[in-house]
Structure formats: C-alpha cells, structure tokens
Amino acid sequence: MRVLVKGAGVAGLAAAFELAARGAAVTVVEVRHCLGGNASWMAGGMLAPWCERESAEQPVLDLGLCAADWWDAALPGHVTRAGTLVVAMPRDAGELDRFASRASGHRRVDEDEIALLEPDLAGRFQRGLFFPGEAHLDPRRAMAALYEKLAARGVEFRFGVDARHLAGFEREIDCTGIAAGDARLRGVRGEMLILHAPDISLSRPVRLLHPRLPLYLAPRANHHFMAGATMIESLPAGPATARSMMELLNAAYSVHPAFGEAAIVETGVGIRPAFPDNLPRVERQGGTVAINGLYRHGFLLAPAMARQAADLVFDQDKPAEHADETDSQRRSA
Numbered sequence: 588m589r590v591l592v593k594g595a596g597v598a599g600l601a602a603a604f605e606l607a608a609r610g611a612a613v614t615v616v617e618v619r620h621c622l623g624g625n626a627s628w629m630a631g632g633m634l635a636p637w638c639e640r641e642s643a644e645q646p647v648l649d650l651g652l653c654a655a656d657w658w659d660a661a662l663p664g665h666v667t668r669a670g671t672l673v674v675a676m677p678r679d680a681g682e683l684d685r686f687a688s689r690a691s692g693h694r695r696v697d698e699d700e701i702a703l704l705e706p707d708l709a710g711r712f713q714r715g716l717f718f719p720g721e722a723h724l725d726p727r728r729a730m731a732a733l734y735e736k737l738a739a740r741g742v743e744f745r746f747g748v749d750a751r752h753l754a755g756f757e758r759e760i761d762c763t764g765i766a767a768g769d770a771r772l773r774g775v776r777g778e779m780l781i782l783h784a785p786d787i788s789l790s791r792p793v794r795l796l797h798p799r800l801p802l803y804l805a806p807r808a809n810h811h812f813m814a815g816a817t818m819i820e821s822l823p824a825g826p827a828t829a830r831s832m833m834e835l836l837n838a839a840y841s842v843h844p845a846f847g848e849a850a851i852v853e854t855g856v857g858i859r860p861a862f863p864d865n866l867p868r869v870e871r872q873g874g875t876v877a878i879n880g881l882y883r884h885g886f887l888l889a890p891a892m893a894r895q896a897a898d899l900v901f902d903q904d905k906p907a908e909h910a911d912e913t914d915s916q917r918r919s920a
C-alpha cells in the first residue's frame with residue numbers, strides 16, 4: 588500500500604515509522620527544505636505524562652504512558668529515564684502544593700534529596716517533587732535519527748515540496764500541524780532558548796514553578812540546556828520577544844546563578860497546534876487520516892497517535908459503519 592505522509596514533524600515521522608513497520612510503502616513530503624525548523628524542532632523533549640496532567644486532561648496521561656517505551660524501542664539509547672524534578676522558591680511554596688494536588692506519580696523531596704538527585708542544585712531549594720517514572724530525549728537528535736532509520740528502511744523523503752499538490756497515493760496522513768488549515772485549530776506560541784552553561788550539570792528536566800513565569804530546563808549534551816517555554820495564544824511565528832527572553836533568563840538565573848554566565852546559543856519560536864479542548868485527535872475524512880492538536884505534548888503523544896493513525900489507514904477497507912465507530916472511538920481516546 589502506498590501511503591503519503593504530509594509533514595516531517597514529530598507526528599509525521601512517528602506515523603511514517605508505524606506505517607513502514609506494518610509494511611506500507613511510505614513517502615514523507617515536507618514543505619521545508621530540510622528536517623527541522625518546525626514546532627517539533629523547538630520542543631523540550633520531555634516525556635512527562637504525570638507532570639503534564641497538572642494542566643492537561645486525563646487522556647494526555649493515558650496516551651502518554653507508552654511514549655518512553657515507544658521511543659526507546661524505535662531509537663535505542665535516545666531516551667533518558669531519570670524522572671523530572673519540580674522545584675519552587677520558598678515564597679512560591681503554595682505553587683508546589685497546588686502542583687502536587689493536581690498531579691500524580693510523584694513523591695515529595697527535601698533539600699537533601701534534591702542535592703542527591705541534582706548535586707549542582709544543593710542548597711538552592713528546600714522542597715520539591717520528584718516524578719521518577721518520567722523520561723526525556725533530545726528532540727533534534729531523535730528526529731534526525733528517526734529520519735535516518737526511516738530512509739534506511741526505504742521510506743522516501745521529499746523536502747521542499749508542498750504536499751497539497753501531490754496525488755497518486757492510496758492513503759494519506761496529514762501531519763502538517765498548524766498549517767493543516769483546520770478552522771478548529773489555534774496556534775500557541777512557544778518561545779525557547781538554548782543555553783550553554785559549562786559550569787552546570789543536570790541529569791533530568793528541572794521545572795521551576797512560579798505563579799506567572801514557570802520555566803523548565805531540559806538538559807542536552809555537553810552542558811547545553813533548552814530553557815522554555817512561553818505559552819502565548821497567538822499565531823505569528825516571528826522572532827522571540829525581548830520580554831520573553833528576559834523572563835526565561837531570569838527564571839533560569841534563579842534556578843542557578845551560573846546560568847547568568849551561560850552562552851545564548853539560540854533563541855527559537857514554535858507554534859503548537861491546539862484544538863479547543865487541548866486534546867489530540869486522529870480523524871479520518873474521506874481517504875485522509877489526520878493527526879493534529881498535539882499542543883504541548885508532541886513527543887509524548889506522537890507514538891500513541893501514530894499507532895491510531897496507522898490502524899485507521901489499514902482499517903479503511905472495513906465496512907462504513909464499523910469505520911465510523913472506530914473514528915469516534917479514536918477521537919475520544
């Protein structure tokens with residue numbers, strides 16, 4: 588079966604992986620001239636279903652539980668299973684209690700345990716929450732590795748091509764994110780920084796709670812850190828603003844003053860595609876299956892969404908009533 592995947596973000600790459608694994612002849616078409624530059628490229632790479640449940644609905648937790656295993660199986664060695672550490676300044680202790688009451692899968696940690704988990708944060712925070720089951724990966728390395736693996740398996744990639752003008756495929760999966768032209772979608776702007784701070788090491792993502800300016804620092808190789816991210820209800824993908832950068836840098840500095848000496852390697856903006864309920868959807872319309880609305884959970888949810896989309900693609904020969912039933916089940920999963 589010849590399947591066209593539109594878009595090479597995390598949704599498109601994960602869908603291509605699932606389809607190729609099930610024997611489809613897959614072509615991935617990406618309008619950009621190379622991998623990256625999209626929302627997926629700007630992500631923190633946190634696979635944090637329990638933390639995300641603090642602000643997300645239950646399906647995000649349920650669907651996200653398989654993510655670390657999926658990425659580990661797809662790309663051995665890319666997933667770090669070291670949990671997530673959530674901290675707050677003493678004056679924001681109420682934020683920690685509020686977060687704890689809205690999330691599960693954590694235990695309270697004191698100053699000593701924080702120091703054991705992250706020696707460079709010794710003495711800086713008295714209380715925190717540790718989510719031991721969570722994981723993270725470097726989204727850019729993971730996307731590049733997935734691309735290479737797919738290409739090696741015979742998946743065809745066409746870059747610099749607008750997929751709207753292609754025909755001749757038996758099935759299509761639309762993974763074009765905010766560009767999908769779905770009137771229900773809105774864009775949520777996420778601004779981020781990549782910092783190089785040679786004097787600091789972190790083993791896991793650290794989230795700093797704050798009533799107005801929450802921050803996370805996701806560790807990357809060689810003392811690089813992704814600091815993110817703003818959540819601005821706005822579509823334009825123009826450059827990051829000075830205000831957002833100042834706020835993120837201030838927050839990073841309050842996690843550890845050594846971030847004041849960090850080199851700013853990059854600033855970036857990604858537009859998260861979101862449906863009104865902030866939940867992802869896999870939907871079928873005619874011959875096209877669409878994965879969209881991954882919002883702030885693309886790496887967390889792409890595995891489950893890709894599996895559902897591949898099921899729908901291979902289910903298309905089923906009788907109509909059964910297929911409709913399956914579609915609505917997918918939406919509410």
Ligand SMILES: Cc1cc2nc3c(=O)[nH]c(=O)nc-3n(C[C@H](O)[C@H](O)[C@H](O)COP(=O)(O)OP(=O)(O)OC[C@H]3O[C@@H](n4cnc5c(N)ncnc54)[C@H](O)[C@@H]3O)c2cc1C
Nearest residue numbers: 594596598618627631632633750764777857884885886887
């Ligand atoms: C700052 C930031 C931090 C984030 N951190 C995390 C995190 O830690 N963990 C997590 O799970 N999620 C995170 N997210 C969310 C995640 O990045 C998104 O949910 C995810 O990237 C959405 O993926 P996508 O593939 O749907 O869209 P995209 O990544 O935008 O990919 C869509 C692709 O389709 C292409 N395209 C569009 N139109 C066409 C066309 N006509 N023809 C061909 N190609 C087309 C685009 O060029 C693009 O490459 C973060 C997002 C941001 C912005």
